[in-house]
Amino acid sequence: MSEQNEVREIRINPIVPSESVLVATARSMRPKKAEELAPRDTRKHVETCPFCRGNEHKTPPVILSWPPAGDWQIRMVENLYPVLGDDREQANFNFGLQQTIDGYGRHEVIIDHHEHGIAVHEMSESHLAALFGVYQTRMRQLFESDERLKYVLIFKNFGPAAGASIPHTHSQVIAMPVVPENVEAEVRNSAMHFAKHHHCIFCALIDEVLTFEATIYDRSSGAVRRKINVGQYVVERGEKFIAIKPFASRYEWEVHILPLQHQADFLDVRGEDLADLARVMKRTMARLDAVIGGAQYNFFLHSVPHDAQRQAHAPSYHWHLEICPRTSIPTGFELGSGLFVNTINPEQAAEKLRAVEL
Numbered sequence: 001m002s003e004q005n006e007v008r009e010i011r012i013n014p015i016v017p018s019e020s021v022l023v024a025t026a027r028s029m030r031p032k033k034a035e036e037l038a039p040r041d042t043r044k045h046v047e048t049c050p051f052c053r054g055n056e057h058k059t060p061p062v063i064l065s066w067p068p069a070g071d072w073q074i075r076m077v078e079n080l081y082p083v084l085g086d087d088r089e090q091a092n093f094n095f096g097l098q099q100t101i102d103g104y105g106r107h108e109v110i111i112d113h114h115e116h117g118i119a120v121h122e123m124s125e126s127h128l129a130a131l132f133g134v135y136q137t138r139m140r141q142l143f144e145s146d147e148r149l150k151y152v153l154i155f156k157n158f159g160p161a162a163g164a165s166i167p168h169t170h171s172q173v174i175a176m177p178v179v180p181e182n183v184e185a186e187v188r189n190s191a192m193h194f195a196k197h198h199h200c201i202f203c204a205l206i207d208e209v210l211t212f213e214a215t216i217y218d219r220s221s222g223a224v225r226r227k228i229n230v231g232q233y234v235v236e237r238g239e240k241f242i243a244i245k246p247f248a249s250r251y252e253w254e255v256h257i258l259p260l261q262h263q264a265d266f267l268d269v270r271g272e273d274l275a276d277l278a279r280v281m282k283r284t285m286a287r288l289d290a291v292i293g294g295a296q297y298n299f300f301l302h303s304v305p306h307d308a309q310r311q312a313h314a315p316s317y318h319w320h321l322e323i324c325p326r327t328s329i330p331t332g333f334e335l336g337s338g339l340f341v342n343t344i345n346p347e348q349a350a351e352k353l354r355a356v357e358l
């Protein structure tokens with residue numbers, strides 16, 4: 001890497017400024033090499049796996065299956081070890097500074113595909129569209145089932161490096177009575193931005209990313225001081241959705257997918273648009289897999305919370321999917337400082353991802 005391309009700067013997340021990233025490419029802060037990560041399970045069928053076809057009797061009770069008749073492609077079951085559950089008879093014990101909120105909620109598992117070790121980029125577009133449809137259906141059902149539920153977090157851990165405890169490809173759904181702090185921070189800050197500038201900050205980011213080039217001139221001489229190729233952050237573009245490499249990426253290969261038109265709630269994506277979302281997702285994941293060489297990742301959906309402020313936040317919040325491939329393990333510096341360290345220049349990472357031939 002040439003001297004010119006070296007970056008050493010703290011980048012401020014435009015949405016949540018307290019979440020900054022140290023981009024330091026010159027010397028790796030991370031001694032961990034990719035090959036030290038445990039490989040993922042790529043088998044198609046595993047006789048002993050409770051999530052494989054033929055072992056349906058080994059899973060907790062089924063919540064829904066898709067398609068409803070015939071061999072299932074996607075299957076949703078209760079979680080055997082839920083982190084949140086039913087109301088408890090005994091009230092919470094609060095003492096002094098030891099305050100708690102009841103762990104009421106739902107924790108469920110979506111078996112994303114009948115093939116055991118299939119990765120998202122290996123699934124067909126129609127299958128992925130159906131999977132996003134299942135996400136929507138369950139999210140809607142959960143919100144309608146209990147008005148105490150304020151947020152439904154849908155996420156996926158794929159591969160041991162991303163903390164997947166069950167090798168069979170699956171997503172998880174956690175419905176909670178509180179709004180998670182990082183969603184709350186995005187919602188709060190984007191509402192503040194809206195109050196000041198009367199536009200959605202996520203829409204503004206998309207506009208910026210779609211601006212191909214900006215030139216900064218010297219005020220006195222008129223000479224060109226710097227040319228910024230802003231379009232360099234686009235990884236994939238569909239008709240309705242866009243995949244962006246964030247300027248302040250916390251993870252080396254982090255990519256976000258957003259609807260091009262303003263939309264606060266994932267539940268508002270129309271059925272016919274899920275195909276485009278699936279296409280952008282599949283192509284983005286294929287790029288990541290090609291560049292990283294077998295991507296292991298977490299992804300999660302951020303959508304407007306269904307709390308009392310839901311309508312008020314609809315113009316300022318913009319739902320999105322954050323994809324965070326795990327190529328290294330956080331170090332003491334990161335845990336101690338709260339500063340994410342990214343050792344790959346996000347502009348160059350985006351360039352590499354775009355260059356993949358699909």
Ligand SMILES: [Zn+2]
Pocket residue numbers: 045046049050051052115116117168169
């Ligand atoms: Zn399996």
Ligand SMILES: [Zn+2]
Pocket residue numbers: 200201202203204261262263316317318
């Ligand atoms: Zn927007």
Ligand SMILES: [Zn+2]
Pocket residue numbers: 186302320322
């Ligand atoms: Zn987010």
